[in-house]
Amino acid sequence: MRFSSSFRTAMASPFTVHRLHMRGRSPVVKCLNTIETILRRSVGTEPVVAHTEGAQGDDSGEKDGPKSLSELMADRQEQAEKSVLISCPSRTSEKKFLKFLSKHGDINKHFFYESYGVYAVVEFARRDSVVSLLESAAIPNVNHECMVPFKSRLLSLSNQSSAASPAQQPRLPCRPQTTIAINELIQRLSREDSVDDQMGALTEAYQLTEENSRLRFLVCSLLKDVAAAYFPECTIRPFGSSVNGFGKLGCDLDMFLDLDTISGWNFKPPKSGLSLEYQMKRTNSERHVTQSILSVIGECVDHFGPGCVGVQKILNARCPLVRFAHQPSGFQCDLTANNRVAMKSTELLYLYGELDPRVRRLVFTVRFWARAHGVTSSIPGAWITNFSLTVMILFFLQKRSPPIIPTLDRLRDLAGPADESVIEGTDCTFVSDFSKIQLQSNTDTLEQLLGDFFEFYATFPFSRMSINIRKGREQNKPEVAPLHIQNPFETSLNVSKNVNTSQLDRFVALCQESAWLLQQGEARTQRGSGGNCMDNPWGLATLLLPSKVAGIKGRKKYKKEGASERIKSLLESLKNKNEEPKR
Ligand code: GTP
Ligand code: MG
Numbered sequence: 001m002r003f004s005s006s007f008r009t010a011m012a013s014p015f016t017v018h019r020l021h022m023r024g025r026s027p028v029v030k031c032l033n034t035i036e037t038i039l040r041r042s043v044g045t046e047p048v049v050a051h052t053e054g055a056q057g058d059d060s061g062e063k064d065g066p067k068s069l070s071e072l073m074a075d076r077q078e079q080a081e082k083s084v085l086i087s088c089p090s091r092t093s094e095k096k097f098l099k100f101l102s103k104h105g106d107i108n109k110h111f112f113y114e115s116y117g118v119y120a121v122v123e124f125a126r127r128d129s130v131v132s133l134l135e136s137a138a139i140p141n142v143n144h145e146c147m148v149p150f151k152s153r154l155l156s157l158s159n160q161s162s163a164a165s166p167a168q169q170p171r172l173p174c175r176p177q178t179t180i181a182i183n184e185l186i187q188r189l190s191r192e193d194s195v196d197d198q199m200g201a202l203t204e205a206y207q208l209t210e211e212n213s214r215l216r217f218l219v220c221s222l223l224k225d226v227a228a229a230y231f232p233e234c235t236i237r238p239f240g241s242s243v244n245g246f247g248k249l250g251c252d253l254d255m256f257l258d259l260d261t262i263s264g265w266n267f268k269p270p271k272s273g274l275s276l277e278y279q280m281k282r283t284n285s286e287r288h289v290t291q292s293i294l295s296v297i298g299e300c301v302d303h304f305g306p307g308c309v310g311v312q313k314i315l316n317a318r319c320p321l322v323r324f325a326h327q328p329s330g331f332q333c334d335l336t337a338n339n340r341v342a343m344k345s346t347e348l349l350y351l352y353g354e355l356d357p358r359v360r361r362l363v364f365t366v367r368f369w370a371r372a373h374g375v376t377s378s379i380p381g382a383w384i385t386n387f388s389l390t391v392m393i394l395f396f397l398q399k400r401s402p403p404i405i406p407t408l409d410r411l412r413d414l415a416g417p418a419d420e421s422v423i424e425g426t427d428c429t430f431v432s433d434f435s436k437i438q439l440q441s442n443t444d445t446l447e448q449l450l451g452d453f454f455e456f457y458a459t460f461p462f463s464r465m466s467i468n469i470r471k472g473r474e475q476n477k478p479e480v481a482p483l484h485i486q487n488p489f490e491t492s493l494n495v496s497k498n499v500n501t502s503q504l505d506r507f508v509a510l511c512q513e514s515a516w517l518l519q520q521g522e523a524r525t526q527r528g529s530g531g532n533c534m535d536n537p538w539g540l541a542t543l544l545l546p547s548k549v550a551g552i553k554g555r556k557k558y559k560k561e562g563a564s565e566r567i568k569s570l571l572e573s574l575k576n577k578n579e580e581p582k583r
Contacts, residue, residue, distance in 0.1 A: 065434030069244075069350040073237060079214060080221035082108070083123040084130055085328055087156040090118045092172055097157070104136070105129025111211050112172040115330040120172075121215060153222055154306040154328060175211045177330060179249045182372065182544065189541040195447035195518070198540040203364040206248040216242045216253055219329050226305050227257060227297050234259050236335070239346040245353035246363050246390060252378070253326070257297065257337040290338040291315045297335065298322035308333075341489050344421060344428040345387070348488060351432070352394055352405050355439060359405060362449050363393050365540065369514070372544045375507050382500040384483070384507060391469055391485050391495060396453050398472035402440035404449075407472035408488055411437070428489045447518075450540070454515035458508060466494075514543045 067075075088097070094112075097120070101107060106125040113119055124130055134151045180188070185205060189198045208216075216238050224236040240254035241247030280289050295313055301324060302311035311324040319342075322335040336342070353360045367386055370376045377383045384392075397404040414431035421428040431437060444452075465474035466484035470491065477484045479494065482501045487493035521539050537545060 066354045068432040069347045076217040079123050080217040082127050083121055083218050084153045084155060085218060086120045088118045088120050089159050094172060104132040112174045113177050114174045116327055118172055119328055121218060148304055150304055152225060152306045177212055179206050186537050186541045186544055190537045195539040196445055199361045199365045199446045202368060203361050208247045208249060212249060215329050219326050219331055220255055226300055230296060231259055239343050244346045244349040245360055253331040253333045255335045256339050256343055291320050293337050294320050294322050340423045344489060349390060355405055358446055361446055363390055366393055369543055373510050373547050382498055382503050384499055388485050388496040392467060395467045395469050396456050400442055402442050404442045408470040426489050451515060451518040454511040458511040458515050510547055517542050
């Protein structure tokens with residue numbers, strides 16, 4: 001099937017809009033025309049209202065400290081709306097490429113990266129530059145494929161373009177979007193002078209880069225262009241580790257289709273006497289509405305989402321979602337809707353991470369350690385999730401003396417009127433203005449915190465007590481579950497309900513082992529020990545090596561002198577436990 005030539009631009013252009021593969025004729029033409037119209041509108045000159053839920057912060061304007069997550073996200077969304085993603089021949093001349101693009105307007109920022117080919121992210125200073133660029137782009141003329149008239153902001157630069165010079169071009173300077181291998185990390189860590197430096201180096205090596213963050217917001221924005229065919233005023237916002245400050249390169253992209261501006265949850269009585277007609281057919285259940293919306297959007301992404309492959313609609317999950325891979329960015333994407341509490345959890349985690357630099361480093365380190373040992377996994381199952389683990393770390397930091405971070409109840413007490421947020425009856429209010437939060441003076445080093453974290457959970461009374469960051473103290477378990485972590489907002493829920501006894505036991509055993517290993521390393525960190533550290537992993541590097549927990553006898557080669565009596569007895573109990581087979 002081929003659409004009329006009116007969809008093709010008459011202008012000769014080195015750019016083509018990305019090819020779309022059609023699988024069927026049915027309702028597509030109407031839908032695509034809508035997409036095209038919406039796209040023109042959304043990249044046009046009308047300002048897009050950045051959704052800032054709960055209008056964070058003081059009404060007085062200037063604030064001290066870091067930006068709130070909503071402010072940060074509004075800036076990122078603005079950048080993304082002015083950006084395009086271009087697939088380039090690897091021998092593209094950067095200079096000519098930029099010269100050509102700047103015909104459409106000033107460029108704020110650009111970078112190249114590799115993912116199944118070379119891509120450029122280009123942010124223009126103005127949105128109308130994007131419109132101008134798209135108008136100049138041709139629909140590709142390929143006989144064996146069916147085209148759809150959807151000019152998305154994913155473009156291809158042709159080999160024939162003057163910017164793509166086959167002759168002796170140096171390779172484009174590509175920004176890495178992937179992480180170093182664990183072996184290389186272990187070597188790198190072993191060259192550091194202290195455990196504190198090791199934790200800093202690990203965070204540096206694995207945290208999301210500026211470019212990767214931009215790319216995540218751009219993918220959300222590209223997807224919004226598709227969803228806007230049905231819901232013109234929708235927004236798609238990232239949440240979870242893409243924005244909470246704890247994401248590592250390669251983490252999934254959790255997205256939230258936000259229909260709040262149109263869905264009526266903030267319904268106000270009509271001033272004009274007119275109200276819009278809303279109709280959801282055949283259901284009055286909120287969950288069913290979410291499933292229907294995601295089903296329609298999933299279908300649309302599957303058929304016409306440029307670069308989106310392997311689309312799965314997982315609508316019967318507790319939180320219905322559409323999962324797919326976005327090939328040009330390499331991101332594994334989960335699109336959800338009606339998930340505003342998760343957005344508030346993300347804001348809360350971000351806030352804690354910004355309060356004290358030790359928080360991010362400790363969370364990064366423990367999350368990395370957990371993944372290295374299979375305590376967490378990218379596959380859903382009975383493992384501890386990164387979210388649960390992060391809440392456990394925050395709880396530990398609240399329990400320090402003096403505490404490093406305040407309780408959620410304290411953050412709620414500090415909230416102003418603009419911070420108020422009640423989502424479907426759940427109070428999600430907490431302060432967003434950092435200058436209102438007074439921290440206590442705690443001088444613990446990262447090394448102390450890491451060792452004590454392992455010891456804390458090696459001896460935590462999991463069988464009786466629940467972890468509660470709202471109160472900052474453990475409480476009697478309200479229900480039988482191996483691990484009980486109270487959901488910070490929906491307080492009757494357990495965020496770690498999925499965790500089974502053997503996974504919890506494994507976590508505890510690994511905490512015991514790591515606490516012991518760090519104690520063994522104490523002498524060496526204060527050592528000035530000679531020798532080649534490359535062959536001699538120490539400190540945090542040792543904790544990332546394959547665990548001997550399933551056969552602790554292998555640890556006999558480690559010297560035990562200096563280990564505290566407490567850890568020694570823990571080890572004894574661990575040895576006994578390890579007589580039983582482990583997974
Ligand atoms: P990774 O994807 O593993 O890197 O971490 P993540 O923090 O993104 O976790 P995940 O993708 O599993 O979940 C995304 C976000 O959803 C989390 O950051 C939380 O904000 C929220 N979330 C996940 N699980 C739960 C849960 O059990 N309860 C609540 N309230 N929110 C959750
Ligand atoms: Mg995630």
